[in-house]
Amino acid sequence: MGGNNADFGKEKYAMKSKLFSVLWILTLTGALCGWATPAHAAKIRIVTTLTDLADFARAVGGDNVEVHSLATGVEDTHGVPMKPSFVPMMNRADLLILIGFDCEHAFLPALLEASKNPRIQKGTSGYVDCSKGIIPLDVPKSTDHYQGDVHPYGNPHYTLDPVLAKTAIENIYNALVDFDPQDQAEFKHNRDAYFTKLDAKITEWKMEAKQLKGVKFVSYHEHWPYFAKRFGLDYFGTIELKPGIDPTPRHIEELTRAMKAEHVSIVVREPQFPEKVPKNIAEQTGATMVTLPIMPGGVPNTETYIKMMDYIVHTMVDAEQTRK
Amino acid sequence: MKRVLCIVCLLAFCSFSPAVFADDTAERLKNLEDTVQNQSKTIEEQQNTIDTLKENFSKEKNQVSPEKGQVPQQTDQELQQKIEELNEKVNQVVETQKKEIPSVFNPAIGFVGETIFSYSSEGSAETGSDRPGGFDVFQRSVELNAAGSVDPFAKAYVVINASDDPVTGESTLDVEEAALQTTSLPGNLEVKAGRFFGEFGRLAYIHDHELPFVNRPLVLEQYIGGESRTDGLQINWLVPSEHYISLTLGAGDQFGGDNPPNYVGDTRNGTGLNYWGRLSTYFDLTPNISLEPGISGLWNPKTVAQWAPNPANPSYPTVDGDTFIERERRLAGVDLVLSWKPLRNNQFETITWGTEVLYSDNRYDVMDASGSALPSRTVSSHGVYSYLTYKFDRQWVAGIQYEWLENMLNNQAKTSAESANITWALSHWNQLRLQYTHTDNNAATGLRPYDAVYLQWAWIIGSHAHGWQQR
Secondary structure, eight states: OTTSOOOOOHHHHHHHHHHHHHHHHHHHHHHHHTOOOOOOOSSEEEEESSHHHHHHHHHHHGGGEEEEESOOSSSOTTOOOOOTTHHHHHHTOSEEEEOOTTTTTTTHHHHHHHHTOGGGSTTSTTEEETTTTOOOSSOOSBOOGGGOSOOTTOOOOGGGSHHHHHHHHHHHHHHHHHHOGGGHHHHHHHHHHHHHHHHHHHHHHHHHGGGGTTOEEEESSSOOHHHHHHHTOEEEEESSSBTTBOOOHHHHHHHHHHHHHHTOOEEEEOTTSOSHHHHHHHHHHTOEEEEOOSSTTSSTTOOSHHHHHHHHHHHHHHHHHHHO | OHHHHHHHHHHHHHHTSOTTSOHHHHHHHHHHHHHHHHHHHHHHHHHHHHHHHHHHHHHHHHHSOGGGTHHHHHHHHHHHHHHHHHHHHHHHHHHHHHOBOTTOSSSEEEEEEEEEEEEESSOHHHHOOSSOSEEEEEEEEEEEEEEEEEETTEEEEEEEEEEEOTTTOOEEEEEEEEEEEESOOSTTEEEEEEEEEOOOTTTTTSOGGGSSSSSOOHHIIIIIOSSOEEEEEEEEEEOOSSSOEEEEEEEEEOOSTTSOOOOOOSOOOGGGSEEEEEEEEOEESSSSEEEEEEEEEEEESOOTTBTOSOSSOOSOOEETTEEEEEEEEEEEEEEEEEEEOOTTTTTTOEEEEEEEEEEEEEEEEEEOTTSOEEEEEEEEEEEEEEEEEEEOSSSEEEEEEEEEEEOSSOTTOEEEEEEEEEEEEEETTEEEEEEEEEEEEOGGGTOOOEEEEEEEEEEEEEOOOOOGGGO
16 A cells, blocks of 8 residues: 555554653643642632622622632623633632522533532532522513523523612622621621612612603613613613524614604613614614613723712713703 | 412422422522512511501501591502502512423423535545535434433433434434533542543534534544544543643543444453543633643554444445554544633624644554455554634624645545635524535545535524533
């Protein structure tokens, strides 16, 4: 058979075997070089999926916790990239804090499995689902994909209502107390201090948002039902055809027509979605387009939850005042 | 109050339901029940408030004189508002209980279908394909996926594939995967056992419909035997380090979906199995750019008559009239994925470059046409595929691919292919891909160059999971 290595002597064969052995040794050595026994940190290691939860965990945990968020704030809450660099972080975590209501279904289950950390798996005390005690809005009667990428347990964006955010904070507090009962007094003090601050801001936001009562608005994705309900706005619809499904030309046409007829005054664009379509809709309908973060860090100067809510309320009020 | 009673009854009913749902669903239900219980408490508290308010209202009504009727009217409005709010909350809780979830059954079940429409400029004799030339429509697969927890310590999944024989059209059902996977081993270990796609390289253990192009790369088709299917056991170890390093080692019979199991005769010792391993790591070069390299190796020390005569494979492969009987299988691979995935817009814009190089170094017993034994031969051959995909919209991805390989039996027989494709994903569950491929076969292959156009339509119904390998 021409061209094949017809003559393969024992020497050559042995050499190749050695090459393969070297490959295996390299493989094992590489793995062992990466070995590093995880240090037992004095602080409670917390991984949160989103940045608002990280802010809450830091506020309640204080100096007793070390908090990492998978999201930086600019991502879509449903589209945080599954980075392998998250895996070691999750592998060492004592607590995993998440929004729940299937908000993180696109990235968290696979990351959890890859983390190989039994302490934070679903069903354990380290798996802290902050939706516990929240009554969901928009619970679908059916989760057939005809409805798009719906959340079977209801809309998961409840932290955009600062009153419901307190339930999430309470869940985080309970998880911290369960994990570290000795520091309960400190956690309680931190939680109460944060609640005091948040309650004052809620009063302030409610006062300011009185101007928004009944104001109609649309957004790209269904992020805002809890916010709208809390502050009395009229959530008119979404630019997306269905959750997770981009708008069709017909949907945009129908939405635009309806917005004009109903005098919808604000178009909310979440920064992780392209500007083009919301901007065009705003121009066609005479509405004001605003870009609002959906978690802290989504736009500049919104590094904390309170700063973010400040930004959202002020921006909406400004938009409405400008229109008037 | 009736609604509260309804909820309590509903909970009581749920608690007596047959235990047909396993942990996942049970856990969800438990969470929902907790929610309902919490809300029941809230509702009860609010009902108490209402009762108190009603009582007070009643007292005030009796006390207030007609000219002061303004006050009870306001109280009435408040009461009405509270009742409405309460109704709304109860309705939401009830709605939560009524919903249907695709994965409500345990195991979660989903189907994947994939149809290929194609045109090839040459017939199957000239292309070496098992599909005819000219126009072709091919239901490549229908997959039934089921997955669920076995117990607190393991989960299991099954993939049943139905496909048609390309020649007879006869439909066959095949267990593509059926494996148990541990979920709670200490020491960052995970064990998988059963039939599964062994971890070798980057794309060998990914199902066809999840590939970034229509067809599995030629080098994976030939050197691995399609998908890296095996009946075996695999251990994965996440190295306990600040940096992501994953090590996988496995052993099993057969490796490659298109390969038959080794013919073993009466007995087989450990050298008759396939052994494989993979080491991979990951680097965040910037928040938006990542690099994921890996190396893999596969060794079957004593391929006991691989491709031995059996009903599925009645003959050994031949080259220039000589018959090749595989005696030792050695395969190594290096792979690399470089991605630009902006955090903010990663669902709308990404660029991915992936490359995998494989080196095959198999040893064969050879017989000439008369059946006389010739000296054994080791054939060293290389193959590579490289692709670039650009997602420029949530629904649209464009891609190009280059492939080159030497035949693993005859390294002078060389094939190369260039492809371009565009994918339109109407949603997560409905995807169309149009691809053009030009394939060059040199003279030693005995095949001819040809052009082909493919239209792939893939869909999913029911439960679907965003797997780790799809990152």
